[in-house]
Amino acid sequence: MDNQTRIDQLTRFIETLNQARELGLSVTDAGDGTLTLCLPYSDRIIGNPDTGVIHGGAITTLMDTTSGCVILCALEDFELCPTLDLRVDYMRPAHPHKPVYARAETYRITPNIIFTRCEAYQEGDETIANCVATFMRIGKEASPKHYRDLIAGGVK
Amino acid sequence: MTDPEILRYTQETGDFSRMLESIPYATWIGLQCERFGDDLIFRLPKKESNLGNPILPAIHGGVIGGFMETSANIYLIMSRESLRMPRIVDFSLDYLRAGLNRETFAECRLTRQGNRVANVMVTAWQKSRSQPIATARAHFLLED
Numbered sequence: 001m002d003n004q005t006r007i008d009q010l011t012r013f014i015e016t017l018n019q020a021r022e023l024g025l026s027v028t029d030a031g032d033g034t035l036t037l038c039l040p041y042s043d044r045i046i047g048n049p050d051t052g053v054i055h056g057g058a059i060t061t062l063m064d065t066t067s068g069c070v071i072l073c074a075l076e077d078f079e080l081c082p083t084l085d086l087r088v089d090y091m092r093p094a095h096p097h098k099p100v101y102a103r104a105e106t107y108r109i110t111p112n113i114i115f116t117r118c119e120a121y122q123e124g125d126e127t128i129a130n131c132v133a134t135f136m137r138i139g140k141e142a143s144p145k146h147y148r149d150l151i152a153g154g155v156k
Numbered sequence: 157m158t159d160p161e162i163l164r165y166t167q168e169t170g171d172f173s174r175m176l177e178s179i180p181y182a183t184w185i186g187l188q189c190e191r192f193g194d195d196l197i198f199r200l201p202k203k204e205s206n207l208g209n210p211i212l213p214a215i216h217g218g219v220i221g222g223f224m225e226t227s228a229n230i231y232l233i234m235s236r237e238s239l240r241m242p243r244i245v246d247f248s249l250d251y252l253r254a255g256l257n258r259e260t261f262a263e264c265r266l267t268r269q270g271n272r273v274a275n276v277m278v279t280a281w282q283k284s285r286s287q288p289i290a291t292a293r294a295h296f297l298l299e300d
Binding site for chain 2: 016017018019020022043044045046047048049054055056057058060061062063064065068080082083084085086087088089090143144147
């Protein structure tokens with residue numbers, strides 16, 4: 001699968017996730033087992049209005065989405081994998097009015113479990129948070145065919 | 157939320173509306189909170205924009221995380237005398253069941269409060285408290 005195909009599939013997939021769409025998440029970069037998503041700044045995800053710093057929950061959603069989506073960049077066929085656990089370490093608050101990026105990689109794939117790690121950062125590469133997660137493989141048949149076809153966009 | 161007046165008002169009246177209004181993210185996901193005696197129960201009403209998986213459909217795991225994290229934060233503020241906001245250090249979340257498109261609840265427990273760090277456990281459930289959809293623990297740094 002080439003990277004443009006990956007980006008197209010991921011964009012279609014993210015479009016189906018209400019919360020990710022509402023947050024305005026978009027694909028910045030995708031490769032073999034790697035993915036970067038972008039979370040734009042917006043007023044409604046602010047945690048502290050005095051400083052304008054965005055809420056940790058939005059960062060958690062960004063990292064959960066990126067970690068879950070990077071699986072699409074690692075597997076041949078689309079497979080929905082539920083999150084088993086997620087651990088986020090917050091390094092520093094994000095600078096207000098700037099987008100936050102998250103880059104994730106799958107570092108181990110087994111028939112049952114997928115292990116990912118993810119880093120949230122801003123311009124200048126300052127780390128905002130780190131995250132490790134595990135996902136359970138329930139098989140591609142667990143998602144209806146029409147949905148898989150929608151994501152694949154008719155391309156195999 | 158750092159506004160001491162709002163915090164004092166919330167602690168005295170048990171009315172969380174002003175505090176929640178002061179946290180845009182909490183308002184956006186629809187978080188609510190009610191006090192029962194000394195206990196706090198957090199509530200996340202059913203909301204289309206909070207969904208992730210469209211097939212089940214299920215609440216986005218990140219929203220469940222954000223809901224539990226915010227709950228832990230508010231719980232900690234309410235259980236302390238200080239007026240400063242605790243700062244989250246880390247957050248560890250286990251997903252036990254899919255969070256379906258319905259009302260979700262959470263309760264918190266202060267596992268340990270030291271001088272500088274507090275450990276909070278959070279449990280989230282939907283239909284039955286005995287069948288949690290997720291458990292989490294968080295460390296907060298307390299600065300006065």
